[in-house]
Amino acid sequence: MAVPEVLDRVPLLSGVPRSVEELPGGLTNHNYKVTTPGGTYVARVWASDSSLLGIDRDAEHACSRAAAAAGVGAPVHAYLPELGVLVVGFLPGRTFTEADLRDPANLPRVAQACRRLHAGPRFVRDFDMFEVQRHYLGIVRERGYRLPANYLDFMPAVEDIRKCLQIRAEGTVPCNNDLLPGNIIDDGHRLWLIDYEYAGNNDPCFELGNIWSESDLPLGHLEELVTAYYGRRLRHKIARARLLGLMSKYGWTLWASIQDGANESIDFDFWSWGMEKYERAVAEFTGSALAYLMDEAARAD
Incomplete structure (x- = not known):
């Protein structure tokens, strides 16, 4: 599924004006900065067979939420495993x-x-x-x-x-x-x-x-x-x-x-x-x- 189609199925990112910029890096995901009137987010779209690498996407989601609660990770806004996408807040910085x-x-x-x-x-x-x-x-x-x-x-x-x-x-x-x-x-x-x-x-x-x-x-x-x-x-x-x-x-x-x-x-x-x-x-x-x-x-x- 093309990235615009994936984003169209994320309620937070659909039906609103948005700009999409692919972010560099990422060896198991494609990462996109998505800017909307309501905020700026990062959509992490899976790009590899995570099971071979021992990646548990449900665990990744849960750990991301825990890291956000610890005050050191980005806030988690959406998780749609059927689409292979996790949406977190964009952290401004370098x-x-x-x-x-x-x-x-x-x-x-x-x-x-x-x-x-x-x-x-x-x-x-x-x-x-x-x-x-x-x-x-x-x-x-x-x-x-x-x-x-x-x-x-x-x-x-x-x-x-x-x-x-x-x-x-x-x-x-x-x-x-x-x-x-x-x-x-x-x-x-x-x-x-x-x-x-x-x-x-x-x-x-x-x-x-x-x-x-x-x-x-x-x-x-x-x-x-x-x-x-x-x-x-x-x-x-x-x-x-x-x-x-x-x-x-x-x-x-x-x-x-x-x-x-x-x-x-x-x-x-x-x-x-x-x-x-x-x-x-x-x-x-x-x-x-x-x-x-x-x-x-x-x-x-």
């Missing part, structure tokens, strides 16, 4: 870039936004990258999608990391789990977090490690982000976030493999995107710091 995250002055602001989300209502599902990675691996094998060279060689190390992190596990909080720079909006006063496709209750150190991983930030920035989040420097939390950042790279690599094999509606080089993450993961798996990080994560400060 989308973050990697350069913004490389500015140390922004790291306490990001930590504060994460704390607001994490202190909000619990989400309707959990997110565990160890489980997600295994799910993605099963799909890649079953469907014969491309697997990076030597990918399976690191599975024993993944199991060691999983067991290590269980030692000092301190529960989960509602996390976005996908905070690329483009999912952070700066309105000039505060930061907002958008896009809750992968949202779920998770270890807060995954949120922090994933931010570090997605933008390939310097290690010192991860230490500053974790310290700003917890209010003091905790060696075991920094190590934990770094290990979960490694799992982020390793797991999202398979997300890219699935998208490369299955998604024909978005013109994007998913394989190269995933291989960049995988190469950085390999460097950490084979580097000298892995055993040290697991030791740091498992012991008290």
Whole structure:
């Protein structure tokens, strides 16, 4: 169905003058800014097989509402799963870039936004990258999608990391789990977090490690982000976030493999995107710091 037809079937957006502008970004949706006399909205129209990627659209809707209630997400105005569309309020402001995250002055602001989300209502599902990675691996094998060279060689190390992190596990909080720079909006006063496709209750150190991983930030920035989040420097939390950042790279690599094999509606080089993450993961798996990080994560400060 063409986008104008979809919008015509959304009561909030139909029967009124409107202008429609496609927004950049979005690897599983097409996003449109829709301006009407009554307000400005973003219509998120699904553009991929969400079941393969582990996206539950009902959960995305519920988590989006919870994030809005926490005061960190856009308000939710309409959800029509039969049309494949979620309508949220447009947040005026500037989308973050990697350069913004490389500015140390922004790291306490990001930590504060994460704390607001994490202190909000619990989400309707959990997110565990160890489980997600295994799910993605099963799909890649079953469907014969491309697997990076030597990918399976690191599975024993993944199991060691999983067991290590269980030692000092301190529960989960509602996390976005996908905070690329483009999912952070700066309105000039505060930061907002958008896009809750992968949202779920998770270890807060995954949120922090994933931010570090997605933008390939310097290690010192991860230490500053974790310290700003917890209010003091905790060696075991920094190590934990770094290990979960490694799992982020390793797991999202398979997300890219699935998208490369299955998604024909978005013109994007998913394989190269995933291989960049995988190469950085390999460097950490084979580097000298892995055993040290697991030791740091498992012991008290």
